Amino acid sequence: MDFVTLIQVLDSTVRMATPLLLACLAGLFSERAGIFDIGLEGKMLAAAFFSAAVAAITGNVWLGLLAGVGASLLLSGLHGLASITFRGNQLISGVAINFLAAGMTVLIAQDWFEQGGRTPSLTGPGRFPPITLPFAESLAGVPVLGPVYSELISGHPVLVYVAFLAVPASWWILFRTRFGLRLRAVGENPAAVDTAGVSVVALRYGAVAICGLLCGIAGAYLATALQAGFVKDMTAGRGFIALAALIFAKWRPWHAMWACLLFGFLQAVALRYQNIDVGGFTIPVQAMDALPYVLTVLILAGFVGRAIPPRAGGEPYVKER
Amino acid sequence: MDRMPQWADVVLIPLISLILAAILSALVILGIGEDPVAAVRMMVNGAVGSTYGWGYTLYYATNFMFTGLAVAVAFHARLFNIGGEGQAMLGGLGVALVCLHVPWPHWSVALVAAAISAAAFGAAWAAIPAWLQARRGSHIVITTIMFNYIAAAVLNYMLVTALRPRGSMDPATARFPEAVHLPTFQQIFSSAGQPLFRGAPANISFFVAVFACIAVWALIWRTRLGYEIRAYGHSETGARYAGISPFRITMIAMLISGGLAGMMAINNVMGEAERLVLNATEGAGFIGIAVALMGRSHPFGVFLAAILFGFLYQGGAELALWTNIPRELIVVIQALVILFTGALDNMVRMPLERLFQAIGRKRRDAGEGAPKPGPRSAQHEPEPEP
Numbered sequence: 001m002d003f004v005t006l007i008q009v010l011d012s013t014v015r016m017a018t019p020l021l022l023a024c025l026a027g028l029f030s031e032r033a034g035i036f037d038i039g040l041e042g043k044m045l046a047a048a049f050f051s052a053a054v055a056a057i058t059g060n061v062w063l064g065l066l067a068g069v070g071a072s073l074l075l076s077g078l079h080g081l082a083s084i085t086f087r088g089n090q091l092i093s094g095v096a097i098n099f100l101a102a103g104m105t106v107l108i109a110q111d112w113f114e115q116g117g118r119t120p121s122l123t124g125p126g127r128f129p130p131i132t133l134p135f136a137e138s139l140a141g142v143p144v145l146g147p148v149y150s151e152l153i154s155g156h157p158v159l160v161y162v163a164f165l166a167v168p169a170s171w172w173i174l175f176r177t178r179f180g181l182r183l184r185a186v187g188e189n190p191a192a193v194d195t196a197g198v199s200v201v202a203l204r205y206g207a208v209a210i211c212g213l214l215c216g217i218a219g220a221y222l223a224t225a226l227q228a229g230f231v232k233d234m235t236a237g238r239g240f241i242a243l244a245a246l247i248f249a250k251w252r253p254w255h256a257m258w259a260c261l262l263f264g265f266l267q268a269v270a271l272r273y274q275n276i277d278v279g280g281f282t283i284p285v286q287a288m289d290a291l292p293y294v295l296t297v298l299i300l301a302g303f304v305g306r307a308i309p310p311r312a313g314g315e316p317y318v319k320e321r
Numbered sequence: 322m323d324r325m326p327q328w329a330d331v332v333l334i335p336l337i338s339l340i341l342a343a344i345l346s347a348l349v350i351l352g353i354g355e356d357p358v359a360a361v362r363m364m365v366n367g368a369v370g371s372t373y374g375w376g377y378t379l380y381y382a383t384n385f386m387f388t389g390l391a392v393a394v395a396f397h398a399r400l401f402n403i404g405g406e407g408q409a410m411l412g413g414l415g416v417a418l419v420c421l422h423v424p425w426p427h428w429s430v431a432l433v434a435a436a437i438s439a440a441a442f443g444a445a446w447a448a449i450p451a452w453l454q455a456r457r458g459s460h461i462v463i464t465t466i467m468f469n470y471i472a473a474a475v476l477n478y479m480l481v482t483a484l485r486p487r488g489s490m491d492p493a494t495a496r497f498p499e500a501v502h503l504p505t506f507q508q509i510f511s512s513a514g515q516p517l518f519r520g521a522p523a524n525i526s527f528f529v530a531v532f533a534c535i536a537v538w539a540l541i542w543r544t545r546l547g548y549e550i551r552a553y554g555h556s557e558t559g560a561r562y563a564g565i566s567p568f569r570i571t572m573i574a575m576l577i578s579g580g581l582a583g584m585m586a587i588n589n590v591m592g593e594a595e596r597l598v599l600n601a602t603e604g605a606g607f608i609g610i611a612v613a614l615m616g617r618s619h620p621f622g623v624f625l626a627a628i629l630f631g632f633l634y635q636g637g638a639e640l641a642l643w644t645n646i647p648r649e650l651i652v653v654i655q656a657l658v659i660l661f662t663g664a665l666d667n668m669v670r671m672p673l674e675r676l677f678q679a680i681g682r683k684r685r686d687a688g689e690g691a692p693k694p695g696p697r698s699a700q701h702e703p704e705p706e707p
Contacts, residue, residue: 092664
């Protein structure tokens with residue numbers, strides 16, 4: 001693998017990792033507050049559709065982003081209603097949201113556009129254009145660092161930078177603000193937070209809303225930046241890979257970024273090479289597909305470091321009477 | 322006894338949830354500019370209006386009975402097995418290996434062997450998450466989800482490399498030999514003058530599924546093991562105190578669950594396609610969740626819910642064929658059923674419980690007006706011994 005190929009694969013890695021990272025941070029906020037969310041996939045899918053649909057109709061990608069975030073927040077609200085207000089099973093609620101999104105997006109797409117459950121292809125201002133960072137062109141000639149800056153770091157749609165800036169932002173919110181402290185506390189010991197006179201319900205709804213916001217951006221990125229339009233089931237399990245990355249990262253923002261980059265790298269490699277030869281032995285592409293999941297299982301099982309989820313995760317909080 | 326009567330819990334709540342889901346589905350159909358009444362009429366006609374429709378409805382229902390029972394058994398041990406899809410895929414692999422590599426003299430022998438093989442493959446695929454949950458404490462929901470994806474990759478690899486016949490481009494196995502062809506409903510029920518179920522895929526495995534419902538009922542409510550599974554599901558600490566091993570129950574419940582999900586393959590792989598294709602399960606493993614929730618994890622409930630979903634599936638296919646409503650409508654209905662009977666259960670339950678409490682209180686108040694037994698019985702109390 002020469003240098004140019006390496007840069008290309010890494011560039012593709014960044015693009016594949018972005019939706020994973022946004023969804024992973026979304027899950028991070030939710031699960032740190034004690035709300036399991038296996039509906040990341042569904043929220044991303046709904047956001048992908050509505051962002052592409054609104055961008056296609058209005059021709060304005062920012063309105064599309066807004067619509068995508070709105071759809072994702074709506075599903076978040078549903079998840080909150082089921083798992084916080086009515087103290088239902090959070091896992092079952094997540095499953096329902098995934099199916100709801102999978103069905104509704106195709107149904108509405110067929111009704112609006114009649115193209116077999118997809119949106120029209122987005123062009124021009126309907127998509128997020130790549131951003132060229134300052135000096136990218138003049139520095140391109142510099143050996144090694146030049147291509148790294150101009151190809152790898154520069155030239156991505158704005159949402160990529162949003163995703164990577166969301167990592168320090170999430171870290172700061174969770175570990176350096178009062179809101180973050182309370183949010184983490186509510187995921188470990190909600191009774192203590194309640195005793196301190198802070199509303200468990202409000203905090204959890206807040207966390208679920210942040211989750212919806214980030215999932216919305218992830219979905220909009222998929223449909224309006226990574227690809228040009230919505231196609232049926234376009235998230236293709238990314239919500240679950242994000243969930244896997246979250247566990248892999250042990251519910252920590254910086255680790256989440258590295259986990260998502262790793263899984264993004266696997267996707268980029270699988271996309272570029274069908275089968276990989278390593279010293280005469282061929283690694284089938286299916287093994288690359290399965291690797292994120294296998295790694296997650298190994299991490300969960302504690303064979304490669306132990307992953308301990310937030311203690312109150314998945315349990316509805318019942319106020320003492 | 323301020324709780325609800327049992328009939329309300331078993332019949333009324335699922336019914337109300339179902340009606341809510343139906344109303345929302347009707348709104349969805351209205352929203353996309355179609356007529357819900359006409360849609361329902363078309364679904365009924367297409368799914369149960371002819372023996373052909375019934376043949377498809379019962380074929381789908383057979384799949385959903387197996388996967389629904391799988392989820393239900395795990396639910397009784399308070400384990401949420403989302404891995405039915407992957408377990409059913411692996412079950413298909415088990416069926417394909419048995420059917421392709423052994424020269425069977427008769428379909429009945431082949432069916433028994435295929436069912437055992439399918440169950441073994443499904444159970445083995447469930448055993449790893451179960452062991453990880455019981456011994457390493459990894460969350461079974463996450464591991465079973467991951468195992469669905471790993472199963473898809475395994476199956477994809479097997480079909481592309483080892484199982485694909487030479488010269489074929491299709492990632493699928495060769496067609497199974499004629500000897501393992503299962504009798505379809507058409508062959509079983511048609512007489513010379515009256516062809517029934519013509520061309521429909523329902524086959525003898527429907528009866529295996531019904532038998533599985535009965536067997537699971539007997540297991541859960543009539544055996545010591547079933548009692549232990551339910552006890553463990555109600556209270557892990559209580560079960561532990563009673564000497565029930567959490568490891569043993571987790572393993573056994575998941576093995577049974579995976580085995581049932583795997584056995585679905587005798588219907589869709591051996592009975593219908595007669596070869597193993599990619600994505601043979603078509604999401605039936607996930608529908609099992611909706612079926613188990615709606616059936617309240619009771620085998621008879623699962624049986625009814627499976628037939629309902631079979632009806633929805635076949636009806637939805639008819640809708641997609643004749644109208645502008647895509648098949649995904651079924652996915653929406655399925656989501657709404659899961660939402661209302663599973664996640665939003667309390668939304669229906671809380672007001673109902675309050676209602677029944679109010680009725681109970683009123684009855685008791687009315688009872689207070691009648692002659693009071695309290696003081697009179699006190700009169701008859703023996704005098705204290707001096």
